[in-house]
Amino acid sequence: MNPRTLNYRMPPEWAPHTRTFISWPVQDSMCYPDDYDAVCGGYAEIIRAIAEFEPVTVVVGPDDRDKVAAYFPGAGDRIELLPIEHNDAWLRDNGPTFVTREDGEVAGVNWGFNAWGGKYSPWDLDDKVAPQILEHVGLKRFDAPLVLEGGSIHVDGEGTLITTEECLLNENRNPDLSREQIEEYLKQYVNIDKVIWLKQGLSGDETDGHVDNIACFAAPGKVILQVCDDPSDENYAITQDNLRLLADETDAQGRKLEVVQIQQPPRVDHDGKRLTLSYLNFYFVNGGIILPVFGGTAAETDRLAIETLQRTFPDRRIRTVDGMAIIREGGNVHCTTQQMAAGVPVPRT
Numbered sequence: 001m002n003p004r005t006l007n008y009r010m011p012p013e014w015a016p017h018t019r020t021f022i023s024w025p026v027q028d029s030m031c032y033p034d035d036y037d038a039v040c041g042g043y044a045e046i047i048r049a050i051a052e053f054e055p056v057t058v059v060v061g062p063d064d065r066d067k068v069a070a071y072f073p074g075a076g077d078r079i080e081l082l083p084i085e086h087n088d089a090w091l092r093d094n095g096p097t098f099v100t101r102e103d104g105e106v107a108g109v110n111w112g113f114n115a116w117g118g119k120y121s122p123w124d125l126d127d128k129v130a131p132q133i134l135e136h137v138g139l140k141r142f143d144a145p146l147v148l149e150g151g152s153i154h155v156d157g158e159g160t161l162i163t164t165e166e167c168l169l170n171e172n173r174n175p176d177l178s179r180e181q182i183e184e185y186l187k188q189y190v191n192i193d194k195v196i197w198l199k200q201g202l203s204g205d206e207t208d209g210h211v212d213n214i215a216c217f218a219a220p221g222k223v224i225l226q227v228c229d230d231p232s233d234e235n236y237a238i239t240q241d242n243l244r245l246l247a248d249e250t251d252a253q254g255r256k257l258e259v260v261q262i263q264q265p266p267r268v269d270h271d272g273k274r275l276t277l278s279y280l281n282f283y284f285v286n287g288g289i290i291l292p293v294f295g296g297t298a299a300e301t302d303r304l305a306i307e308t309l310q311r312t313f314p315d316r317r318i319r320t321v322d323g324m325a326i327i328r329e330g331g332n333v334h335c336t337t338q339q340m341a342a343g344v345p346v347p348r349t
Helices: 033-051 062-069 126-137 179-190 234-247 296-312
Strands: 017-023 056-060 079-083 097-100 106-112 140-147 160-164 194-198 215-219 222-227 258-263 283-285 288-293 317-322 337-341
Touching: 017 033, 017 283, 033 056, 033 288, 033 317, 056 062, 062 079, 097 179, 097 337, 106 126, 126 140, 140 179, 160 215, 194 234, 222 234, 222 296, 234 258, 258 296, 283 337, 288 296, 296 317
Parallel strands: 017 056, 056 079, 106 140, 160 194, 222 258, 288 317
Antiparallel strands: 017 337, 097 106, 215 222, 283 288
């Protein structure tokens, strides 16, 4: 049995949450371990911001529990520490995907995880995190026969999923599966009817083009897309191609898509590599949005991003955090988080 046969469906991220799960950094696995204290400060800022809107469960190594607790004095029930051994801190990608059904029951999908196509090792502990989270919250588990990171997909809650070919069709994930087989597994495990395939993610993205850096749904029939207007930038061709693809697309309900554009922040390089700066790596919380902003040369695009999101979501509070705090490690707010969908029964008419 799979979630679709039992009428479970992955809700959109803006649907109500019970809580957010997030993992604490592991110094040994960091790209820049000397930055550990600064990165921990960035995670603490994100966690405190989310806790203004909903409870947070922080996955911590058992030996780090007391140290992490010291970051959150007086947090009470808003911030819970859950001791689970893990290799790395990007819970969006190795955590469970929560699914719900109309009677309000919640379950979780446990995907295969291979550290972004085997780029980093070890990953054995990370592949065991999702089952332990689901056991902790006492939910039914569906083991999907597919390597997939949560940052590679977004859904609209009405049958449509958006992703990139660069990631989901990459041979370093599921080399024995065809595009059609991958689509079928997506239909079975998150209960969607149509996949919208963008070609690529952002230039320099070590995840092989996760969609959560370049596009997301704002509502059924509405997509937010990060764009670049500079023809000399590698992202210009990528984002223009995405604009053309979405202009010709319809969703699972047959609707033409409305596209909201957000201008990318200025390029920033570190240690000879481009950092994947993205406003689309924001995270929906109950009643709000946690948005990474970058400051400095990005002050103007920060302002435009805040204005665009506030205009798009007038009923949500835009809560900004320092987007430079953890980006050198390869991700940002959305990459660190995983929402536990609330089991809200659908009213009967």
